[in-house]
Amino acid sequence: MEATVYTKTGTYCGQCVTTIRALEKAEIPFEEVPGIDLPENANLLQMFKDRGLTSAPIVFVKIWDTDKSYDMYAWAGFRPDKIAWLSGLIKEAA
Structure with a gap:
């Protein structure tokens, strides 16, 4: 599994902080990509x-299958259900 979290840095983002903390607490590995709200990332933000x-x-998550393919999931905001x-899924795989 690969998780990428795009966060804001130009302004405070409580949902970003809460999501990062929840992922860490759940021991879900992820990469944070800060600055989604900065002018140089306007095209990426528009794509989202x-x-x-x-x-x-x-948040984007790739879940790899055994045949080297993967399913992609995405959501916006703090989603404790996700x-x-x-x-x-991680516990099942362990």
Whole structure:
């Protein structure tokens, strides 16, 4: 599994902080990509908005299958239900 969390840095983002803390507490590995709200990332932010992902953080998760393919999941904002789901997947795989 690979998780990437796109966070804001130009302004305070409580949902970003809460999501990061929840992922860490659940021991879900992730990479944080800060600065989604900065001008140099305007094209990336627009791509997310075009896909209905309109609040930070933006979380993308790849879950690899045994045949080297993967399923991609994405959500926006703090989603404890999604974090619990990922945590369950990790525990099942262990």
